[in-house]
Amino acid sequence: MSTSTARRGRPAKGESRLSREAIVQATLRVIDAEGVAAVSMRAVGRVLGVDAKSLYNHVEGKDGLLDAVAEHLLGTITLPEPTGDLRADLRAIAHAFRERALAHPEAASLVLTRQLGSFEGLVPIEAVLTVLRAAGCPAEEAVHLLRALVATLIGSLLREVDAVPTYGTTDVAGIAQRQATLEGSGLPSVADAAPHLARFDAAAEYEYAVGLALDAVVARLGR
Amino acid sequence: MSTSTARRGRPAKGESRLSREAIVQATLRVIDAEGVAAVSMRAVGRVLGVDAKSLYNHVEGKDGLLDAVAEHLLGTITLPEPTGDLRADLRAIAHAFRERALAHPEAASLVLTRQLGSFEGLVPIEAVLTVLRAAGCPAEEAVHLLRALVATLIGSLLREVDAVPTYGTTDVAGIAQRQATLEGSGLPSVADAAPHLARFDAAAEYEYAVGLALDAVVARLGR
DNA sequence: ACCTGAACACCGTTCAAGT
DNA sequence: ACCTGAACACCGTTCAAGT
Numbered sequence: 001m002s003t004s005t006a007r008r009g010r011p012a013k014g015e016s017r018l019s020r021e022a023i024v025q026a027t028l029r030v031i032d033a034e035g036v037a038a039v040s041m042r043a044v045g046r047v048l049g050v051d052a053k054s055l056y057n058h059v060e061g062k063d064g065l066l067d068a069v070a071e072h073l074l075g076t077i078t079l080p081e082p083t084g085d086l087r088a089d090l091r092a093i094a095h096a097f098r099e100r101a102l103a104h105p106e107a108a109s110l111v112l113t114r115q116l117g118s119f120e121g122l123v124p125i126e127a128v129l130t131v132l133r134a135a136g137c138p139a140e141e142a143v144h145l146l147r148a149l150v151a152t153l154i155g156s157l158l159r160e161v162d163a164v165p166t167y168g169t170t171d172v173a174g175i176a177q178r179q180a181t182l183e184g185s186g187l188p189s190v191a192d193a194a195p196h197l198a199r200f201d202a203a204a205e206y207e208y209a210v211g212l213a214l215d216a217v218v219a220r221l222g223r
Numbered sequence: 224m225s226t227s228t229a230r231r232g233r234p235a236k237g238e239s240r241l242s243r244e245a246i247v248q249a250t251l252r253v254i255d256a257e258g259v260a261a262v263s264m265r266a267v268g269r270v271l272g273v274d275a276k277s278l279y280n281h282v283e284g285k286d287g288l289l290d291a292v293a294e295h296l297l298g299t300i301t302l303p304e305p306t307g308d309l310r311a312d313l314r315a316i317a318h319a320f321r322e323r324a325l326a327h328p329e330a331a332s333l334v335l336t337r338q339l340g341s342f343e344g345l346v347p348i349e350a351v352l353t354v355l356r357a358a359g360c361p362a363e364e365a366v367h368l369l370r371a372l373v374a375t376l377i378g379s380l381l382r383e384v385d386a387v388p389t390y391g392t393t394d395v396a397g398i399a400q401r402q403a404t405l406e407g408s409g410l411p412s413v414a415d416a417a418p419h420l421a422r423f424d425a426a427a428e429y430e431y432a433v434g435l436a437l438d439a440v441v442a443r444l445g446r
Numbered sequence: 447a448c449c450t451g452a453a454c455a456c457c458g459t460t461c462a463a464g465t
Numbered sequence: 466a467c468c469t470g471a472a473c474a475c476c477g478t479t480c481a482a483g484t
């Protein structure tokens with residue numbers, strides 16, 4: 001009883017169970033269960049049965065860990081085959097992106113927010129550029145259109161991600177209460193539009209924003 | 224020397240120097256000097272010469288504090304008078320929003336990212352809706368257009384805010400290096416557009432995205 | 447009404463020492 | 466090559482006790 005079972009150095013038998021991939025998976029488990037805010041080196045280590053400091057052998061600190069999670073998620077996006085129809089192809093990419101971002105809702109802000117310098121971040125960009133170039137768009141304009149499009153997608157999804165938890169689409173009582181607040185705001189146009197502002201159907205709103213942006217792209221490419 | 228000068232309870236003379244407003248200002252000073260990541264209750268207390276725990280009398284924890292900062296910034300936006308020209312009026316609002324978001328660059332992510340339930344968050348919304356309604360847009364569609372527009376602005380500014388620190392517009396060596404990386408990515412469209420992807424002029428990109436979105440709005444409102 | 451001492455249960459990270 | 470003990474310098478927050 002007096003001899004401690006605590007060990008020092010690496011485990012005597014078996015290969016080490018730690019790897020970058022395993023660490024990313026463990027982090028995703030923490031995120032899914034308790035949210036990004038609950039991620040800590042200690043919490044991830046706990047999931048793996050390992051000391052927090054061991055993670056530093058595979059990952060560049062907590063920040064590098066969160067980048068790795070975002071890269072993993074974005075890197076596993078399933079992109080559609082282009083059909084040659086500009087509008088349909090861009091829409092399909094937009095939907096694939098939303099699917100990936102929302103696959104782990106608590107991790108979405110990571111995917112949407114982290115500036116990824118890595119290869120994974122370039123994959124969706126390649127897809128959009130390829131479609132635009134195939135439609136005859138010059139490279140320079142394609143880059144501007146790409147950036148405008150991505151901004152709209154990210155802005156939409158970011159709102160969705162932290163609007164939906166509070167804002168249940170079909171929460172009748174919540175809608176009525178928000179509507180009343182908006183009507184009492186003293187802002188005439190807000191009060192006027194209160195019934196519509198009080199509702200939020202995330203999927204429909206995404207569809208609308210994408211459709212609007214694609215209208216503009218199609219128009220600018222001279223149809 | 225053996226008697227401590229530490230006090231307990233509130234200061235014996237003068238009114239308390241603590242207030243919600245003073246706390247927000249102090250937080251903004253921390254943010255401007257060292258970034259949002261450096262905000263802590265203790266750091267803000269230090270600026271005010273007060274114990275961190277005193278802040279809890281005026282603010283709902285750290286989260287409430289950051290909300291208060293975002294509200295303060297957005298609440299002091301200067302909105303342009305509408306002229307009756309739909310396109311020009313929406314553009315002017317978009318620029319006022321960018322100015323506010325970038326006034327404290329290190330705090331921008333707060334303004335762009337925090338879901339504000341308060342009155343301050345409604346003020347720019349009122350402005351956009353008023354312009355759209357004046358142009359004859361029905362309330363329901365105005366809300367959809369508003370949301371699509373705001374998504375584009377937020378997505379654009381969010382990228383700008385964390386792209387610009389690394390990405391100096393005129394950093395010739397940096398541009399060349401990024402271009403080389405993109406060309407070596409193995410992604411043909413990315414490689415092809417590398418000279419344009421390697422550059423980023425934030426103001427011009429914002430202008431482009433806003434222009435594209437406004438084209439779509441004008442088209443949808445039937446000119 | 448407002449501020450603080452004491453206290454609790456956490457953090458990220460470094461580095462030398464182990465195997 | 467990889468893991469950990471010891472250690473450092475931090476966190477947010479509660480609550481009772483002071484004035």
